[in-house]
Amino acid sequence: xxxxxxxxxxxxxxxxxxxxxxxxxxxxxxxxxxxxxxxxxxxxxxxxxxxxxxxxxxxxxxxxxxxxxxxxxxxxxxxxxxxxxxxxxxxxxxxxxxxxxxxxxxxxxxxxxxxxxxxxxxxxxxxxxxxxxxxxxxxxxxxxxxxxxxxxxxxxxxxxxxxxxxxxxxxxxxxxxxxxxxxxxxxxxxxxxxxxxxxxxxxxxxxxxxxxxxxxxxxxxxxxxxxxxxxxxxxxxxxxxxxxxxxxxxxxxxxxxxx
Numbered sequence: 001x002x003x004x005x006x007x008x009x010x011x012x013x014x015x016x017x018x019x020x021x022x023x024x025x026x027x028x029x030x031x032x033x034x035x036x037x038x039x040x041x042x043x044x045x046x047x048x049x050x051x052x053x054x055x056x057x058x059x060x061x062x063x064x065x066x067x068x069x070x071x072x073x074x075x076x077x078x079x080x081x082x083x084x085x086x087x088x089x090x091x092x093x094x095x096x097x098x099x100x101x102x103x104x105x106x107x108x109x110x111x112x113x114x115x116x117x118x119x120x121x122x123x124x125x126x127x128x129x130x131x132x133x134x135x136x137x138x139x140x141x142x143x144x145x146x147x148x149x150x151x152x153x154x155x156x157x158x159x160x161x162x163x164x165x166x167x168x169x170x171x172x173x174x175x176x177x178x179x180x181x182x183x184x185x186x187x188x189x190x191x192x193x194x195x196x197x198x199x200x201x202x203x204x205x206x207x208x209x210x211x212x213x214x215x216x217x218x219x220x221x222x223x224x225x226x227x228x229x230x231x232x233x234x235x236x237x238x239x240x241x242x243x244x245x246x247x248x249x250x251x252x253x254x255x256x257x258x259x
Contacts, residue, residue: 013103013106013172013173013174013175014042014043014045014171014172015042015045015046015103015170015171016045016170016171016172017166017170017171020166020170021045021046021049022049023164023181024046024101024127024129024181025046025049025050025053027127027163027181028050028099028101028127030050030053030054030099031053031054032053032054032055033055034054034099035058035094035095035096035097035098035099036050036054036057036098036099036100036101037057037058037059037060037091037094037099037100037101038050038058038059038060038101038102039059039060039086039100039101039102039104039112040060040061040086040102040103040105041059041066041070041102042061042066042103043066044070044073045103046101046102046103047059047070047079050101051074051078051079055078056078056079056080057078057080058079058080058081058082058094059079059080059081059082060082060084060086060089061081061082061083061084062083062084064083067081067083082094086112087108087111087112087115090118090119091116091118091119091122092118092119092121092122094122095122097122097124098119098122098124099123099125099126099127100116100123100125100126100127100128101126101127101128102128102129103129104128104129104130106130106131106134106175106177109128109130109131109134110134110150113128113138113150113154114153117154117157120157120186121186123186124185124186125183125184125185125186126158126183126184126185127163127181127183128181128182128184129179129181130179130180130181130182131175131177131178131179131180132165132177132178132180134150135162135180135181135182136162136180137150137151138150138151138154138155138160138162138182139151139155139160139161139162139182142240142241142243143240143241147240148208148211148240149204149205152204152208152242152244152247153201153204154184156187156191156192156193156194156200156247157186157187157191158184158185158186158187159184159186159187160183160184160185161182161183162180162182163180163181163182163183164180164181165178165179165180166178166179166180166181167179192245192248193248194248194251194252195251195252195255195256196251196252199251199254199259200247200248200251202259203219203222203247203250203251203254203259204247204251206218206219206220206222207219207239207242207247207250208239208240211238211239211240212238213238214235214236214237214238215235215237215238215242216228216235218238218239222254222259223235225254225257225258226250226253226257227253230253231246231249231250231253232246232249233246233249233250
């Protein structure tokens, strides 16, 4: 079988380190009947070990050649292949109690994480390998340099834990960055939620668009509608100082003001 050449346009870096593969599979701890979906199976570094533990696995692969290879290698009773861009897949249509895993292409990692939020109700957990810098931002605390829009949006929906780092030499070709593995578990129905989720997303995005500015300036005309004492946020505060709960309170306050 011809050797597959990694394609830059798909951000392909194939995991080859057996120790790292084993550590990821142990972290996932797949059970035979799990409804597990792998994004970007590539050359099957994780696919093979996962199939050993599962009755059936579904994979999402954008690369036609790799999708065809997987179809040749595995029976449809064991493996379902969705040949598509993960950003275009409606994961909520793939079932309930889903467990989603993958070595995500770094060039689409943030958009894909946001896209997956739409299906969080149907998900048990997610285990992803990403650029370490992205995971540091995902789990960052308020008032730190890594804390930003990605932190607030994902922390409003998931409980997240960074598990371990993965060095560049664990891949072929090696990326120019250190990677890491994160576990994401959707928060339940009792979590604090904004009255208008779309409005919450707009407020968070606008707040961090000029993160060095105080919110009373960074929010522009919206700031005039904010009673800072009611929201419980100093009007001199910057976006990176607010907790997720404070952003929800701010968004709800602006929603009631007609924003």
